[in-house]
Amino acid sequence: MDRLEMAAGGLILAIGIALLVGALDFPLSLNGVPGPGFLPLIVAIGIIACGGTLVWRGVLSPPREGVRWPLMSGWARVGLMLVAMAASFWLMEPLGFIVVTAGFMAVMVYFLGERSWRIMTMVPVLSAVGLYVVFAVWLRVPLPKGIITFLG
Amino acid sequence: MEFLSHLGMGFGIALSPANLLFVTLGVVMGTLIGALPGIGPVAGIAILIPLTFGMNAISAMILMCGIYYGCMYGGTITSVLMNVPGESSTIMTCLDGYAMARKGRAGPALTIAAIASFVAGTFSVVMLTLLAPPIAEAALSFGPPEYFALMMLGLTCVSALTGDSAARGYGMAFIGLALATVGLDPMTGDPRFNFGNLELLDGVGFLPIAVGLFGIGTVLGMIDDTVKIEIMKTTLREMIITRKDLKDSTMPILRGTVIGFATGVLPGAGATIASFLAYATEKKLSKTPELFGTGIIQGVAAPEAANNGSTGGAMIPLLTLGIPGSSTTAVMLGALTLFNIQPGPLLFTKNVDFVWGLIASMYIGNVMLLVLNTAFVPAFVFILRVPYTILAPLIAIFCMVGVYSVNYSILDLWIMLVFGFIGYLAGKLDYPLAPLVLALVLGRPLEEALRQSMKMSQSDPTTFFTRPVSGVIMAMVIAVILWPQLKRFFPKAAAAQAQAEAH
Numbered sequence: 001m002d003r004l005e006m007a008a009g010g011l012i013l014a015i016g017i018a019l020l021v022g023a024l025d026f027p028l029s030l031n032g033v034p035g036p037g038f039l040p041l042i043v044a045i046g047i048i049a050c051g052g053t054l055v056w057r058g059v060l061s062p063p064r065e066g067v068r069w070p071l072m073s074g075w076a077r078v079g080l081m082l083v084a085m086a087a088s089f090w091l092m093e094p095l096g097f098i099v100v101t102a103g104f105m106a107v108m109v110y111f112l113g114e115r116s117w118r119i120m121t122m123v124p125v126l127s128a129v130g131l132y133v134v135f136a137v138w139l140r141v142p143l144p145k146g147i148i149t150f151l152g
Numbered sequence: 153m154e155f156l157s158h159l160g161m162g163f164g165i166a167l168s169p170a171n172l173l174f175v176t177l178g179v180v181m182g183t184l185i186g187a188l189p190g191i192g193p194v195a196g197i198a199i200l201i202p203l204t205f206g207m208n209a210i211s212a213m214i215l216m217c218g219i220y221y222g223c224m225y226g227g228t229i230t231s232v233l234m235n236v237p238g239e240s241s242t243i244m245t246c247l248d249g250y251a252m253a254r255k256g257r258a259g260p261a262l263t264i265a266a267i268a269s270f271v272a273g274t275f276s277v278v279m280l281t282l283l284a285p286p287i288a289e290a291a292l293s294f295g296p297p298e299y300f301a302l303m304m305l306g307l308t309c310v311s312a313l314t315g316d317s318a319a320r321g322y323g324m325a326f327i328g329l330a331l332a333t334v335g336l337d338p339m340t341g342d343p344r345f346n347f348g349n350l351e352l353l354d355g356v357g358f359l360p361i362a363v364g365l366f367g368i369g370t371v372l373g374m375i376d377d378t379v380k381i382e383i384m385k386t387t388l389r390e391m392i393i394t395r396k397d398l399k400d401s402t403m404p405i406l407r408g409t410v411i412g413f414a415t416g417v418l419p420g421a422g423a424t425i426a427s428f429l430a431y432a433t434e435k436k437l438s439k440t441p442e443l444f445g446t447g448i449i450q451g452v453a454a455p456e457a458a459n460n461g462s463t464g465g466a467m468i469p470l471l472t473l474g475i476p477g478s479s480t481t482a483v484m485l486g487a488l489t490l491f492n493i494q495p496g497p498l499l500f501t502k503n504v505d506f507v508w509g510l511i512a513s514m515y516i517g518n519v520m521l522l523v524l525n526t527a528f529v530p531a532f533v534f535i536l537r538v539p540y541t542i543l544a545p546l547i548a549i550f551c552m553v554g555v556y557s558v559n560y561s562i563l564d565l566w567i568m569l570v571f572g573f574i575g576y577l578a579g580k581l582d583y584p585l586a587p588l589v590l591a592l593v594l595g596r597p598l599e600e601a602l603r604q605s606m607k608m609s610q611s612d613p614t615t616f617f618t619r620p621v622s623g624v625i626m627a628m629v630i631a632v633i634l635w636p637q638l639k640r641f642f643p644k645a646a647a648a649q650a651q652a653e654a655h
Contacts (some may be wrong), residue, residue, distance in 0.1 A: 008581055012323045019330050022345055026337075033607045036337040036344055039599045043329045050323035057319065067580055070376035077375045082573060085368075085548060089565045092556075101549055108545035112375060123542055131553050139206045141557040 002061040009054025016047030080111050096146020097136070101128035155285050162508030165210065166516055174211045175513050178218020179520045185219065186226020187532055188543070192241075193223035194480045194589075195366035199547065201359060201487045202554035209491035210506050214513040216484055221273055221463045221517060224423065225525050228265045228456060229532055232258055241423035241459040244431040248444065248451025255447050259391040262529050264401050264449055265456040267393075270522040272409040272457035276464020277514040279413055280471075284500070284511075288472040291497035296608065297616050299473075300601035301625035303594045306475045307587065308632045309419040314584040318636060324578075325587035331356050332595020339603055351563050358486040360555050361592060364568035365585050366483075367551040369575025375544045376576075391526055401453035404434050408457030415458070416465020419477030423459040423466075430458035464514065471495050471507060475594070479586035482593045489593075490558070 023044050026037030070078065088104045095103075105124035114120060135141040165171060185196035196219050204212035227242035232249035245265065252261040294302075311321035334345045335355030346352035408430035415426035434454040435444045444451050469475045474496030476482040488495060499507050525532075555568045578585055609615035617623045631638065 004581060008583065009323075012327070015327060015330070026342065026344060029611075030340065032611055034603045034611070036340055036342045039602065040330070040333050040344065043326050043333065046326040047323065047330065050319050050326060053319045054323065068377075069580065074376035078372050078576070081372060081375060081544070081548065082569065085552065085565075085569055085572075088549075088552065089562055089569070092562065092565075097553070101553075104549055105545050108548070109541055112541040112544065114539070114541045119542070123546075127546055127549065131549065134203070135553050135557055139203070139557065141202075141205075141553075142560060143553070143556070 002058040002064045004058070004064050004067060005061060006055050006058030009051050009056075009058055011051075012047060013051030013055060016044050016049075016051050019047060020044035077112060081108065084108055092146075093144045094146055096148050097143035098128045098132055098148055099146060101131060155281060158285075158504060158508045159281060159512060161505070162510070162512030163515075165505055165509030166214065166512035171211055171214050171509070171513060172516070174207070174215045175218045175517045176520055176524075178215040179222040179517055179524060182219035182222020182224075183226035183229075183521075183525065183532055184222075186223035187229045187536060188226075191370050191547075192227065192480075193220050194362075194478075194483055195370050196223050197480060197483050197487070198359070198362040198365075199367045199551055199554060201363075201483075201490070202557045204487070205490075205557065209488065209493045210509045212491060213484070213488065213493075213506070213510050214517075216487060217467075217510065217514060218517050218520075220480060220484070221269070221460060221514075221521060224460050224463060225266065225269045225456075225521055226532070227459075228269075228452075229262065229529065230536065232261045232265070232452070233533060234536065241427050241462075242455070243424070244427045244455035245452055247431070248447050248449070251445065251447030252449070252452065257447065259529075260393045260397050260449065261452045263391045263393045263526055264397060264453050266522055266525040267398075268401065268405045268408065268453045268457035269460040269525070270518050271405050272412050272459075272461035273463060273518040273521065274515065275409045276413045276416065276461045277511065277518065280464045280467055280514070281511055284468055284472050284507075287468065288497040288500040291473055292501075294497070294621065295619075296601040296604035297619050297622040298625070300598060300605055301616055301622040301629065302473055302475050303598045303601065304629045305625050305632070306419040306469070306477055307591055307594060307598075308629050310477065310479075310590050311584075311587040312632050312635060313425075314422075314586045316582065320583050321587045324583055324585065325591040328588035328591025329595045329598070331361065331588075331592050333599070338596055338600050349563070351559075351561060355596070356567060356592075357555075357558065357561075357564050358592060359490070359558050360564040360567040361571045362483050362486060362589055363551045363555050364571030365575035365578070365589065366479075368548060368568060368572025369579060369585075371544050371548045371551070372572060372576035373579055374540050374547075391529060397449050400449050404430075404450040404454035405457045407433060407437075408454035409461045412458035412461025413465040416462030417468050417477075418465075419469065419475070422478045423462040426458040426462040427455035430454040467514075471499060471510075472497060474499075474597075476590060479589050482586070482590045486589075486593045 019040060023037050023040035026040065027035040028037045028041060029035050084104055084107055088100050091100050102124040105127050106120060109120055109123055132143065136143045181200065182196060185191050186193065197216050200219060204215055224241065228245050228249065230236045231242040231245040232253050235246050235250035249261045252258065307325050311325040312318045314321055335353055336342070337344055343353055411430045411433060412426040415429060416423065431451065431454055434450050435441045438444065438450065466478055466481050469477050470481045470485060474485070474494060476485045485495060493503060493506065551568065552565060555564050558564065575585060605615055616626050
C-alpha cells in the first residue's frame with residue numbers, strides 16, 4: 001500500500017468534492033448555453049476522478065521507494081523558513097520593508113549555519129538596502145516604510 | 153519576403169542601446185540562475201518578472217527570453233563542473249560533461265556546449281522567423297472551437313507527458329483549471345469562489361502561484377539538505393578546443409539542433425525530452441556507443457544543441473497561437489498578460505514592433521551567449537561558490553518583494569507561501585507543476601472559448617469534432633489521452649518515453 005499516493009490522492013479528492021459542492025451553487029446553463037457553473041462542475045468531476053484513481057492506485061501499489069524526505073534538521077530549516085516568511089508578512093507594514101528584510105536575512109543566515117559575524121551583519125544590511133534601491137527607488141514600488149518613515 | 157523587412161525593423165528595435173542592455177542582462181542573469189542547482193528557467197523567469205515592471209513590453213520580453221536561453225546554458229556549467237544538473241534539460245550533459253571534467257577537459261566541454269547552444273539557438277530562431285508568420289496567418293481563421301481544441305491539446309500533452317503518471321498530471325491540470333475559475337465569471341460577471349474577499353474578484357494572481365511553486369518551492373528544496381559538492385576548476389586557457397573536438401561534434405550538433413527544434417514545438421515534450429532523444433540518437437548512430445558516458449565530446453554536444461534548439465521551437469506555439477507548451481512559456485505568457493500583450497495570431501498584425509523586435513533580439517542574444525560563455529565561464533563559476541546559507545534567504549526575500557510589488561497585496565504573499573509549500577511537496581512526491589501552471593494560465597481563455605463555441609453551435613458539443621481543424625486537433629487530444637492503451641502498438645515510441653521518464 002502506497003500511503004503517500006493515497007494521502008495525496010485523498011487530498012485531491014477532497015478538493016474535488018469541495019469544488020463540486022461550490023459549483024452546484026452556480027447555474028449550469030443560461031438561456032440554453034453553459035453558465036458560470038458549467039466548467040467548475042466539469043473540473044470538479046475531473047479532479048474527483050483523478051483523486052479517486054490515485055487513491056485506488058495507492059491501495060494497490062507497494063510502498064513507494066525513492067522519496068527523499070529530509071532529516072529532522074532539514075524539516076526544521078524548512079519550517080523555520082516558512083515561519084520566518086509568515087512573520088515577515090505580518091510585520092512588513094508595521095515595521096517596514098528594510099527592517100523586516102534585514103531581520104529576516106539575519107535570522108535565516110544564522111539558523112542556516114552561518115557563524116561569521118562579518119557575513120551576519122553585512123549580508124542582511126546589503127540585501128535590505130540593495131532590494132530597497134532596486135524596487136523602491138528604481139522600480140518605484142511603494143514598499144512599506146514602517147518605523148523608518150524618515151526615508152521620505 | 154515581407155518577413156525580411158519586418159526582421160530589419162526588428163533589428164532596429166533590438167539594437168537600441170536599452171534593448172541591447174536588456175538582452176545582455178537577461179543572458180547574464182539567465183546563465184547565473186541556470187548555474188544554480190535546482191533553479192531552472194521557469195523559476196528564474198518567475199522570480200525575475202517583477203524586475204520588468206518598469207519596462208515596456210518589448211524590453212521586458214527581451215529580458216525574459218535572454219534569461220530563458222541563458223538558463224539553458226547556465227545549467228550546463230553545474231552539469232560539467234559539479235555533476236549536478238542546473239535544471240532537468242542538462243541531465244544528459246552530466247554523463248559525459250562531468251566525465252570530461254574529471255579527465256581535465258572541463259574547458260572543451262563547456263566551449264563545445266556554448267558553440268552547440270549558439271548553433272542550435274540560432275537555427276531555432278531562423279525557423280521561428282520563417283515558420284511563425286505563415287502559422288499566425290493560418291491561425292487568423294481560427295474560431296473559438298479551434299482555440300478550445302488547441303488549448304485542450306496543449307493541456308493534455310503537458311499533463312500526459314510530464315512526470316511518470318498521467319493521473320497526477322491530469323489531477324494537477326484540473327486543479328490549475330479550478331484556480332482559474334476563481335473571480336468574476338468571464339461571460340456573466342458573477343463572482344465565483346471568492347469567499348467574499350474583494351481582492352479575489354480579479355482571480356487568483358498568476359505571479360504569486362508561479363513564484364510560490366517554482367521560487368519558494370525551490371528555496372525549500374535547497375535548504376532541506378546540506379550536501380556539499382566538489383566543484384571542478386577551469387580557466388580561460390583551458391576553454392580552447394582542438395580541431396578534432398570540433399570535427400567530432402559537428403554532426404551531433406546538427407542532429408541535436410533539428411531534434412531540439414522539432415521537440416520544442418510539440419507541447420509537453422520540451423528541452424528535457426529533446427536532450428534525451430538527441431543523446432540516445434548519437435549513441436545509436438555511433439560506431440563506439442560504449443564510449444558514451446566515459447567523457448566523449450559528442451555526448452555533450454548533442455544534448456546541449458537539443459536543449460537550446462527547443463527554445464525557439466517552444467516560442468512558435470506561444471507567439472503564433474498564444475498557447476504555451478511548457479511551464480516556462482506558460483510563465484512567459486502569464487507575464488505578457490501583465491503587460492496587456494496577448495500572444496496569438498493577431499500579435500503578428502497588431503504588435504508588429506513587439507514580435508519582430510523580440511525575434512531579432514533572439515539572434516543577438518545567441519551571439520551574446522556565445523561570447524559570454526566562452527570568455528566568462530570562470531566568472532560564472534563564482535556564483536557556484538556562494539553558500540546556500542546566503543543564497544536561499546536572498547531568493548526568498550526577492551520572491552517576497554517581487555510578488556508584493558505587483559498589487560501591493562499581503563494576500564498575494566500568503567498565496568505565494570502556501571503554493572511554495574505545495575510546490576516543495578509536489579517536487580518530493582513527483583507531482584508535475586507544469587500542468588497546473590499551464591491550466592492556470594489557459595483556464596480563463598479556455599472557458600471563454602468553450603462557452604463561445606457552445607453559444608455559436610446552440611449547445612451542440614459535436615461542433616468541436618465536425619469543424620475540420622478543431623476535429624483533427626480533438627482527434628489528437630483523444631489519441632494523447634488514450635496513449636497508455638495505444639502505446640502497445642508503438643513499442644519503439646513507448647520504450648523511448650519510458651527511458652526519458654526514467655531519467
